[in-house]
Amino acid sequence: MYNKYILESKNFVPVENEDDYTWLEIINPTEDELKFLLSDFNLPKDYIFDVNDPYELPRTEGLEDDRPNLFILSYPIRLSNKDYITRPIAIIVAKEKVITIYNEKSDVFENLKSNKSHKVDNIDEIENFVLEMAWEISKAYIDYVKILDKEIDELESQTKRSTRTYHLEKIIALQKSLTIFQMSIRENAPVIESIFEMGYLEESENRDDLLRDLQVENKQARVMVERSTVMLDKLSELYTNVINNNLNEVMKTLTSVTILMTIPTIVGGIWGMNVRLPWENIPHAFWILLLLCLVVGIITLIILKRRDYL
Incomplete structure (x- = not known):
């Protein structure tokens, strides 16, 4: 499917006109499109078919005079609070229009259409639209990493006394998302810098400020991902230690209970033999043996407690 938009009051408004539009958005294109x-x-x-590869690397290409008219960036997609993927988007500047081609929807494009966080004032310029798209993508990484950080904090509080594999599965999912983000942000960096090689921005008075701000935004995303990755690695180590410690405590308790249960089993086994044994002619022999098991069990329990086995 495809949508055509024109910019009005910094908002992108859908239009039906075949020629009068600024942005041609193509989502999961058909063969005719x-x-x-x-x-x-x-x-x-x-330019058209490479974006269909979900693992296409970010890059730039030029149509004429080495001008980078094609920009392929990796944008993030939120599947859940812990599961994220990235997919390529092709941004093409052609015939005074901007064409974007991608296969899966994301909040990035909705934010751009609804004017939630415009970075560039004169976004109606085509080159600035490309810059705005790069800004939204970098900002989306930052917003999603913040969500991942909250998940990591919540996971940290849950794993202190737990041996459930659910938490381990959640750690693996978070690590996978952060690794995907880290690689995509790194590959996006040279493409973002190439945006400023376009002729219009070379003559713009605020070119250096825009470049610096966008570089800072992308660097911030990269640093946040690296920091979250380190935190998650530490949490993974902590969780492994907690699991081992909890399992050790469980094994100690089970072993101690087994020892306590073995005492009456041994006594009962001995006095159950078909041979002559002490107290066999005493009427209250059963209660005496029961009391003996109880006394020995209490003594054993005290010894285990003092040695921190229980």
Whole structure:
């Protein structure tokens, strides 16, 4: 499917006009839509088809005069509070219009359409639209890492006295998401810098400020991911130690209970033999043996307690 938008009061408004639009958004394109792009905009095939590969690496390419008219970035997609993936988006500047091609929806694009956090004032400029898209992607990484941090904090409080594998599975999911983020943010960095090689931004008075701010945003995302990764690694080690410690406590308790239960079993086994034994002719022999088991059990329990086995 595809949508066409025009910018009005810094908001992107859908339009039906075939020519009067600024942004052509193509989501999970059909074969006919791909043919339309190839013929109407005279684009190379790799511009269109490479984005269908979910593992396509971020990069830039130029149509003419080495101008980087194609920008492929990795954007984050939230599946749950602990599960995230990234997918490529192709941003193409052609015929004074911006074309974006991606296969899976994300909050990044909804934020861009609804003017939630515009970084660039004159976003109506095509080059600034590309800059705004890069800004939203970098900001999305930061927002999602904050959610992951909350999950890590919650997980830390839950794992102090737990041996459940659920928490281990959650740690693995968080580690996977952070690793994906770390690689995508690193690969996005050179593409973001290449945005400022476009002619318009080279002449812009606030070019250096925009470049610095976007670089800082991307660096902040990278640092936050690295910090969260370290925290999660430490938490994983802590969780492993907690599990081992809890299992040791359980084994000590079970072993101590086994020892206590063995005492009456041994006494009962001995006095159950078909041979002559002490007290066999005493009417209250059963109660005497029961009392003997109880006394020995209490003494054993005291010894185990003093040695911190219980």
